[in-house]
Amino acid sequence: MATSTANTVELAVRDLILSNPKINDAVNGRIYLGHAPVYPLPMKRVIIVTGFNREPYYHLGGEIAKSTTLVQIDVWATDPDGMSFVGNNTSSAGEQIRKTFSGYSGVVGSVGIDVCLLERDMYDSIPPEDGSDAWRRRRSLDFSITHSITL
Amino acid sequence: MATSGHGATISFGTSGFASQFTSIGSGSSARESVETTHLGTERDTANNNVTYQTFQPSDLIDNGEKELEFYYDPAAGTRMITKAVEEITMTYPIKPGESSGGAEVFNGFVTNYTRPTMVSGDLMTATCTIKVSGIITYSAGS
Numbered sequence: 621m622a623t624s625t626a627n628t629v630e631l632a633v634r635d636l637i638l639s640n641p642k643i644n645d646a647v648n649g650r651i652y653l654g655h656a657p658v659y660p661l662p663m664k665r666v667i668i669v670t671g672f673n674r675e676p677y678y679h680l681g682g683e684i685a686k687s688t689t690l691v692q693i694d695v696w697a698t699d700p701d702g703m704s705f706v707g708n709n710t711s712s713a714g715e716q717i718r719k720t721f722s723g724y725s726g727v728v729g730s731v732g733i734d735v736c737l738l739e740r741d742m743y744d745s746i747p748p749e750d751g752s753d754a755w756r757r758r759r760s761l762d763f764s765i766t767h768s769i770t771l
Numbered sequence: 772m773a774t775s776g777h778g779a780t781i782s783f784g785t786s787g788f789a790s791q792f793t794s795i796g797s798g799s800s801a802r803e804s805v806e807t808t809h810l811g812t813e814r815d816t817a818n819n820n821v822t823y824q825t826f827q828p829s830d831l832i833d834n835g836e837k838e839l840e841f842y843y844d845p846a847a848g849t850r851m852i853t854k855a856v857e858e859i860t861m862t863y864p865i866k867p868g869e870s871s872g873g874a875e876v877f878n879g880f881v882t883n884y885t886r887p888t889m890v891s892g893d894l895m896t897a898t899c900t901i902k903v904s905g906i907i908t909y910s911a912g913s
């Protein structure tokens with residue numbers, strides 16, 4: 621992986637995804653934090669990383685430098701062949717992400733990741749409104765990530 | 772006024788053991804009751820002449836144990852179970868309006884040390900039990 625400067629868990633997740641050339645090439649760098657820059661999504665493949673529900677840990681003197689954050693990785697495709705991108709075949713981006721993160725531990729930038737646990741793995745398909753066959757496909761993976769934080 | 776336990780501390784005078792404590796069980800003190808019933812103990816003539824046992828408190832008080840739970844740091848390496856009796860200070864949380872919390876100072880030593888259970892996604896914690904030896908000196912918060 622190229623040197624990461626990630627200092628939040630969301631950035632660490634993004635950098636870890638970017639480090640997989642298959643995924644990076646497939647989305648051509650379209651990995652966004654929190655939301656896609658345009659909506660409705662263009663006829664392209666994108667990945668959106670959203671961190672929410674951070675649970676800190678406490679000792680009797682205050683917060684410790686560790687948290688568990690729920691991070692959602694949405695793999696979107698809006699092109700007719702999108703299912704092969706989000707789907708569960710071994711070469712799909714969705715499956716590459718699952719394999720990369722499920723059970724992962726390591727250091728990305730300045731973020732130490734104790735473990736990533738897959739909490740939910742869901743698909744949905746949204747029918748086209750224009751009568752075409754261009755369904756919007758999404759694979760949504762929620763990971764519970766226990767990681768270091770800077771206090 | 773009831774207050775949370777957050778802010779309580781415990782420090783070890785000799786070993787210097789320190790950790791991120793998540794729980795301090797301050798324990799209990801107990802003493803036996805010594806029976807003092809004798810042949811002349813008064814009967815209850817209104818109730819079939821039964822005699823009620825009488826007792827006095829023992830002059831021996833066991834100040835019990837304190838249970839500590841803390842985040843386990845494999846790098847810390849302190850083996851508290853091997854340490855001698857030392858002076859230990861436990862402070863209660865500082866209440867609003869106070870500048871220092873109430874405190875208990877006592878001699879004690881570790882009688883039990885439980886290593887962590889390792890589970891994916893859970894932070895490791897360990898526990899230890901401190902036996903209180905002798906008097907506990909209390910001071911109020913101020």
